[in-house]
Amino acid sequence: MAQNWQTAVWSGKDLLEPFTWPHATVVQVVRDLFEPELRGAFRDEVFATMALCRHHRFQLRTAYPEQYRRYVNDIAGDRNEYLAWRVTAAMTLRKLGRQDEATGDGPRWPLDNVELLD
Template sequence: MPEAAEPIVWSCRDILAPFGWATGAIVRVAPDLFEPEVRTKIRDEVFATMALCPQHRFELRTAYPRAYHDYVRVIAEDRGEYLARAAAGIILRKLGRAHEATGSGRNGRSRT
């Protein structure tokens, strides 16, 4: 049986780092994203990066399971989905892939 790869510990300081890792990386997200002092914007960008990197397996650990469940519940709703797409647009722009970040916003207007 092959030995499991050692996880990459991602501090999330370099929000674009996962885009440069080899396919199939196991990534342990080092900060507890659900600590009360973590800003929602940071959390949204980390989740957007994870969504845009389906080639990796991300591991989240938290001492705040209630906050985690509340966050996931919100992003599963329509409003949350819109907000998650907006965060994904920010990440795509940082990658120089802004053309992939266009689409209809809340008012049906194109976002760029």
């Protein structure tokens, strides 16, 4: 069954904004999440939002694709990194008043609704 996808541009500044979009949306993330000046906490928060908004597709661009791959591989392959990221996802759910959903195994990495574009 085909979906009618909406499109949006998102900087990640308002971390909860994608939760307000009622339709499945292809989201162009306009900030380079892997630029060296960007700290890991913000990156984790953006990825938490993307993981929790499974009905959207997020498209990323970066001048640092190796940094992206390292980040994804660290969370996918290191249980401690994954658990640290899960804390960030739980805090996002708390901001939404949905802390009771912060149970279970969580999403598999890499996230299937996040795509790195060339």
